[in-house]
Amino acid sequence: MADLLLHSAAAVVTMDGPTGPDGGSGMLDGGWVAVDGDRIAAVGGPGDPRPDAREAVDLTGHVVLPGLVSAHQHSMDYLLRASTARPADFPGWLFGVYYRGVAAMTPDDARLAATLSAFASQRAGVTTVCDNWGVAGGAAPGHVLDCADATLDAYRQAGGRVVLARMLGDTLPPALAEAAAAHGVDPSGLVAPAGRVLGELRALMDRFPAGGRVVVCPAPELPEMASPGLRPAVVELARSRRVPLCTHLAASPPS
Template sequence: MERILIENGIVVTQNDDREIIHDGAVAIEDDTIAAVGPTDEVAGAVDADRVVDASDHLVIPGLINAHTHVTDILLRGSCGTDRGLYDWLYNVKQPGTSVMTPDDHETAAALYCWEAIRSGITTFVENDAEMRYGATEMLESKFRAFERSGIRSIYARGVRDLPPDEGFEALIETITAKEPTVDHPDQHEYTAETDEWVAEVESLIDDYHGSADGRHEVWIAPVVIEAMTTEGLQESYRLAEEHDVMTTIHTAEAPEQEAGAISSIEKLSNIGCLGEHALLGHCVQVTDRDLRLLAKTDTRVAHNVGSNMALGNGFAPIPSMRDRGVTVGVGTDNSILSDQVNMLGDLRLAALAHKGHHRDPGVLPAQEVFDMATIEAARSIRKEDTLGSLEVGKRADVALLDVDHPQFTPLPDVIRALVYQARGTEFDTVICDGSFVMEDGEVSLTEEYPDLRQQAIDAASRIVEESGLAESDHS
């Protein structure tokens, strides 16, 4: 058992009182927080094996990314943006990810984790929407990188059991016609029968849930409600309850998805698929009735402000959700939409965007925004008892942010500084589960992948060529 003492820092506890301890310390024993308090009290009571001097640092809980996509990071910057949801999905993301090899998936996962760690993230939820049924070799490669990263990875296996009908196939044909040089995959390749999906996910849970010394989890993720049968949605929620995990679904993201007789959220409510085991991504196109149903069922929401703005889909009514008591976590979503894996950057974006959208400068205070990446994000994934704050007995996920920079000068309000002044690149030490995953700015993962940056550049170049994206008029 290793005892670590972090001392002389500004400790942002995120406990119930949102206590901030100047000249504070955090003591870690093995994988657990053993003490939090003033340095002179904690240091005198701990016989530490390692001491970290956190002078000129904020000591915060490891950040939690409630909704993200890992694989398409290799398409970042090479295939054009300024597209709507379906144009981007069918003409960019699917063609690019469909030609990726197992090695590409491992490279993408390692690159993602490298960037996430440097941004203070210790937990992320990946909604893997474009992985074909039975892609075991791809998943093994991805999970290998996740384990080597040392941080917490929640892999939500994307499932679809309803092929597109004739009308939607015609729409896809119209959308993809604008990119004749691109190799568009057949949509039927992404679907399988409900029982096949359930069997695969249960197998993944048996093989991988709780692996990586407990840091890796497996959930189930119906990709979108319109690509699922009622049976498929119900079986997904049943599986989540049975295995005490969660479902996570892209919900009410674009206006086109809410053109039916009832809303997506009302449908999920009617068939028994809302509740504490449901984390809904986006929830942009929602009504007051939808918000009431979310609050009534204790359904959680992942707010993806960067991608929602990039696709021109609008703003989820986060202030109204919070007023009703809906738990909300922030997600960075796709790095080819929000451009970077940077939680603090997205917190600033969320805080400012909602002020402007609602024409109310007080609509979303800095503390509430920071909560959505820490303690409230932990609740959004049902882990508020173990993650999201620096408290005795919780898992030792800690990030140190260097404030010896001009943008933090002066520093009268720590929370406002984290939300509005930080660039998200000032972290130099990150601990997950009591182990250093970044120390003095060096990420340990890069020792496993010493040529990672060049591997990613080479893989990205080949993927763009093989998929036909290189010849796109919108590259």
């Protein structure tokens, strides 16, 4: 007996391509989904016998579809939507709004941002998120870790699957350093020594390894923000831990 039966949906969208002997579209009109615990036990069409269930929900007029995936977002941006700043260009927003904003956030702010971001995603049908996360790598180590802990705890409580891509860097190209200073941001606060970066990252990855509902992976904020020593180290760390590696490609002007 299934725990839950969702039935009579206008359409059930499946993940495994065409269904049935006629090579259908992957949509079952009037279909049903049986759930046991936290797993989908079976999916069927209107002509398939429905299993018994402890609870049945009639979804006539509704569509049942797999959870969507957000491959790249920034939970810390969520609170910055309230900013009244209207910068004239991207560097103005990046340094004058984003970096100044996240660097000032407290652990409570980080928790609130992650909670709101998670719930907004789930409301939109997004059940898996890759959150490219950071609060300015050169901030005090205790502050960075406290904000990371608050964010991860919020995700544990909110549900859904999360890959926390911990943004990092140990060097800042001159053009970016100049842009940061021009917008009132101390360039040294955006990066940290490679040893500290790797130590903080490994500690988080030990606590949230591959296979869990919440996973931590490395994310050089930009390829050019990782030194020749740090870059291969984070690549090898991602490979050895069997997690993704994230970054922002083609985000900087040619040097």
